[in-house]
Amino acid sequence: MTDFMSFVDKGEFTELFEELGWDQAPRSLKPVSVQRITVGGTGEPEVTAEPVASQDGLTVWVVRSTSLPSVTLQRSVDDKVRQFSAVRLIIFTDGTHQSWRWPRSGATAATNQRLLHHHYTVGNEEQHDDLARRLAMIELKVGERIGITEIQARMAKAFNDEAVRRSQQASGHMKRMNQTLLDADVSTDSASSLLVRLLFLFFGDDTRMWPTDTFQNWVLHHTTGGNIHAKLTELFGVLCDPELDGCLVAPGEKRKGRYAGTEFEDFRRIDGLYRERVELPQLNEDFRQQVMEAGDFDWAKVNPDIFGAMFQQLVDPAQLREMGEHYTSEENIQKVIEPLFLDEYRQKFEDAYDDREALLEIQDELASLQFLDPACGCGNFLIQAYKHLRGLEFEILTRADELETSELKELITLHNSKQKKVKDITDVRRRYAELTSASIEFGDDVLRSSKLSMRQFFGIEINPWPAKVASTAMLLVDHLCNQAWGENVVRLPIEETPEIVCANALRTDWHNVVPDSFRRLYVFGNPPFVGQYTKTSEQTADMKQVWGKDYDGYLDYVTGWHAKTKDLLADRTGDFAFVTTNSITQGQPVPALFGPLYREGWDIKFAHRTFAWDSDAPGQAAVHCVIVGFTRNPLAVKKPTQRSIDQVQDAELNAAMAATVEQRLWDYALQKGVPHEVPLTTGINAYLVDGPRVLVKKANKPMSVEMIDARYGSKTADNGHLIVETTEYAVVAADPVAAKYLRPFVGSRELVRGLNRWCLWMEGADPKDISRSPLLKERVAAVREFRLNATTTGDAYKLRSTPHLFRPNPKRPSTDYLCIPSVVSETRPYFTAAQLPAETIISNAVFSVEDPTELSFALISSSMFIAWQKAVGGRMKSDLRFSNTLTWNTFPVPGLDGKTRAAIIAAGQGVRAARALHPDRSLAKAYDPNTMDSELIMAHDALDLVVDKAFGADHPLSTGRERLAILFANYMELCSRQGE
Known part of the structure; x- marks a missing residue:
């Protein structure tokens, strides 16, 4: 060292x-x-x-x-x-x-x-x-x-460690007090209300809201374990009493009023935060000691930004999951608010740096804005927005005063040298003296000039305790901002607060939350993520209400906030952006969300492609997110239309609309890595791709004449009793009757990883065989029992009379076929499909395509297909999810002449030959991006050259972005040919 x-x-x-x-x-x-x-x-x-x-x-x-x-x-x-x-x-x-x-x-x-x-x-x-x-x-x-993730972590640990440690210590104090309250049968709401108030008092002690340690000394000298509950209730009442203002006097003056000379005389009136009565039962000395220990901690060194994460630890994780709540880190919040509005106003500040009047106009503009987080939780987004805007206003006013000082100095110099007679020179000299001397506190002067108000900030939160934390944290951030400007700036009693409404945001009229009296409204936040299959009946009802006829059942719950924002801003000026699950930009939900937004003139302003979630709370939610910001397109505002969703694919309109919005796009080399901005040529579409504004919808049959139907495999509906695992194979194979019905059984895992699995395939079986084999008899009986006890409306119950059979699948291939997994890793450079013999039974986790010419194998093995899959297909977490209706049937293969078709097939056979060089390798190992053989890479390169040219490329392509430009153009051409 x-x-x-x-x-x-x-x-x-x-x-x-x-x-x-x-x-x-x-x-x-x-x-x-x-x-x-x-x-x-x-x-x-x-x-x-x-x-x-x-x-x-x-x-x-x-x-x-x-x-x-x-x-x-x-x-x-x-x-x-x-x-x-x-x-x-x-x-x-x-x-x-x-x-x-x-x-x-x-x-x-x-x-x-x-x-x-x-x-x-x-x-x-x-x-x-x-x-x-x-x-x-x-x-x-x-x-x-x-890697970059590890070096960042080390840097953060090296340079952030003290702040992190303080935050952990603060959280520990809150957790201990909370547990003591819960053990005393204090309700969760009452405990949260009490802790929020104590937090404010701790902060006040350490940030000079009143004489240092006023609350700490009060607890020490005026409470006991037996009366602390009653004394706290009494204190909260005093802090709302205007009589307490009589104790606030200048040094040397005598305090007045009923509290002068009492235990409360050093406190300041807080008012609003303490009006609601908190019911507390008898507490004990343990709780009092915990309050004292928390008071000994220096809360001035704790950032209010972490209060949301701190209080999250006090809540049952299962409840958070049900509500879809995920707390957002400051880093991710900045990804939202900077491109939404902060970058714009910072640039305005830079442009007006030497123009005092222009600077003050920017300040006025900032004071005319409104900010709404309609899923505000503990207020993290509002806190960050307020904090950064206050900081920007401070820079504006500081610079304005610098310019004024320079101007006044120049006037005084001109007047003193008699080069110019300055009118009101006495006022000029007095103002110059104020700006350059200690006659006034600069912070006080700037604070008096501040026009930003917490009344410009609004939030909606369904749970009471986060709403209380949000209001408190905003007040504390306001106090710290004031301290940065002036040593003794304290805004007590509380006269202005953000408007935090405790309500179900999707059932609330947002027009009643945010008054229509300001210049521009920005809506942002991190609404709850709840997927299609995990929404409660109440949440589904919410979605139907906010989306109306546009709701198709596939939209994530988070998109309800898009619908409400769209309605709120229909007759107002503003932009919006949300952190959401990445599913809104993948697969079937895309047209359902972006269609109505495009239809009403909204366009993408900026976006962050998929990145891994980073919450500030322990046990953070494991999700993959995108950020998409929207603005009303000026062209749409000037010429409002009610175009159908299909019509947004009009090429001429797309070009005109895209040219009027300046868009920004960020991507991530690693999902936990650092974002980098992507240069744009066409514009950001709904799939967060640089390409035309196209919405790919499900197709029940292939749109291209070159494509063949992809069909689901067979569903067992057996609770595993017709499946034979590796550990069971020897026993089943030793049974001469059961062995006749053993067939290889392949799902996604078996196909990709080369795993062995079998099934008992008894289609056309002799009924006597089941009776002759105790093994078959036992397994079939177990299937019958499972199906009899299944839900009467489900498939399993309907198949109770044929317990020896899978669910009927009339489209099961009778010849050799192409097998396509339903899910593959996002790291695969190509989609991993393979040919299987007819006797192999496939599960409903894979698809089959009858592919006698092997054209389908060649197409799905190309870079062109995986580019399409990644752009328009769905995801399971971050893995690629194949869909026959969404990615296969819509794959825009142009018409092929005989020569081109033969060349593609031959190149596909080259890929199969390269695989065959290592027959012992699974597809997973063969297509590991770190260890792919050169022969296989060259075979795919040769295939790509042929396929890319067939799709319309006039030069060798090297990126998915280049291929997507061609794919979307081809898709639009297919749509136009089919009358779409």
């Missing part, structure tokens, strides 16, 4: 990270220069950020200057650098002082800044040891190679 710090002290950062085992920065990265110019051409000198090291996508930049740049300039440098390094560490140094800045991760960062920063001064022993410890955490051992 000492060796590391010697490099740090000498400013030798390239050598430092080389010693840490990191790679050199890529040569493609060039130094980045940033300068802030103020009025009159004066200002901070230009600074340059140089890349000095990199590790798996995380780059270290160094900025050297004669003095450390201001926070504003440091942020500007970071904004510029992040265009080249999404994940970065920036070190600012003047030779003696250093500021290590790392983009915060999660909800544990400082409240009022976008970057974590760690200061180091050469020679400071305490800082020396602290930084040495952090550097040791990101050292790579000789030969050690890690």
Whole structure:
């Protein structure tokens, strides 16, 4: 560690990270220069950020200057650098002082800044040891190679560890108090209400809302284990009493009113938060001690952003699952609010940087906006939006005051030099003195100039306790924002709060929640995810109500919020964006959701393709998400229509609509990795693909004449009694009667992984055989018992009279056939299908295609098909889910001439031949992207050349994006030919 710090002290950062085992920065990265110019051409000198090291996508930049740049300039440098390094560490140094800045991760960062920063001064022993410890955490051992996810985790641990530890400690205090309350038979609602109030008091003690430790000392000196429940109830009443204001006096003045000289005189009136009465039973000394221990903790160091995750731990995970609730990390929230509105206003700030009037107009515009999270939970989205907007307003007002100061100074100089006689010079000098002296607190001055209000923020939440947490957390964030501006800024009693409505959002009229009195409304959030087969009857009823005739049964519950937002903004100006399950951009739900949105003039403003969920709570939800933001297309607004869903596939209209909306798209090389922005040529469609606005709908038969029906396999409906596993095979094969009916049995797992499984296939069996074989007799009896006890409306019960047979399947192949798995891994470079002999029975987890020419095998084995599958097919979690109606029947194969067809078939046979070189390998092993044989790769490359050309490519294709452009064009052509 000492060796590391010697490099740090000498400013030798390239050598430092080389010693840490990191790679050199890529040569493609060039130094980045940033300068802030103020009025009159004066200002901070230009600074340059140089890349000095990199590790798996995380780059270290160094900025050297004669003095450390201001926070504003440091942020500007970071904004510029992040265009080249999404994940970065920036070190600012003047030779003696250093500021290590790392983009915060999660909800544990400082409240009022976008970057974590760690200061180091050469020679400071305490800082020396602290930084040495952090550097040791990101050292790579000789030969050690890690990915971007791991290096990010190490950086977060090294530079966020203290904040994370504090958050965990805060959560621990809440959990202990909550459990004691529940053990005392306090209801969940009452316990949550009490804990929210205590949280506010803890925070007030440590953030100078009143004299430090006022509440802590009150608990210590004025309560006992026997009366703490009654004393807390009394305190809550006092905190709502206007008489308490008499105790708020200037230093040296005498306090007045009924509470002067009492145990309550040091408190401040809070009011609104405490009006509702909380019923508490007799508590005990254990609870009092837990309150005292929590009070000893420094709550000023805990970010209010984590309150939602903290309170989530107090709730039954099963209840959260039923409600579809998933808590969102700060990182994911920023993916929503930045492209939805923050980036736009930050850019406006940059554009108006030297124009005071324009800056103040931006402030007025910010004050005219409304923000709604209609599934707000504990308010994480509202907190982040408010916090960042307050920070932006602070920068605007700070810059406006800088410009005003410069203008006033220039006027005074001109007047004093008699170059110009300035009218009202006395007022000019007084204002200049205010801005440049300590005659007023700058924070107080800026706060008086602030126009942003919590009344601009609205939320809807179905559960009472998260709604209370949301309101409280917003108030605390407001207080911390105020503290960042002025040492003594406290807005008590509470006179303004966000409007958080506790209600079922899908049963509530949002027009009554958000008044139509502002300029523009932004709707955003993380609505609950509940899939097609897990919705409750009440949730299904909600969906039918909000979607009306557009509801087709396949939409995830989350899309109910799209419907309600669409209705709310029908006669208002605004945009919206939600974090959702990725199923809304896959398969059958796509036309059902995007059709009505397109029809009413909505278009995609921005999107994040599938990424793995990152919640701030332990036991976080395991889901794969997308983010899609929407805006009303100006063309649609000017020329409103009621086009049918089918008509949104009109090519001319698509081109005109896409040209009027500036879209942004992010993708992920790894689902837990870092997003990178994707350049667009055509525009983002409903499948989050750069292509025309097309909606692929199910087709009951193949749309292309080149395609053959894909049919389901056979359903057993037997509870496993007609299936023979590997461990059972020897016993069944030893039975001379049962052995006659043994047949290979293949589902998706068996096909892809090369596993052995069998079934008892007794179609056409001699009834006497069942009687002669105790094994068959026992198994058939077990099937009969299962089917007799099954639901009377289901398939199994209907088959109770033929317990020896599978469910009838008249379309079961009678010749050799192509077998297609219903699910394959997302990592497969090609879709893994295979030919099987007629005697092999397949389950309903696979499909069969009669493929005598082997054309179907060649087509499904091509890159063109897997590109189509990934774009329009459904998913099971992140794996690819095959559908005969959605991906197979719609696969837009153009008409083929005999020569082209023969070439495709021959290339497909080349793939089969390459597979046959290793007959012992399963499809899973053969198509492992890390170990595919060169012969198999070359065979697929040869197949792709032929197939791509047949589909219309005029040059060799190398990406799925290129293929999708052709596929969507071909699909639209097929639709037009069929009168769609």
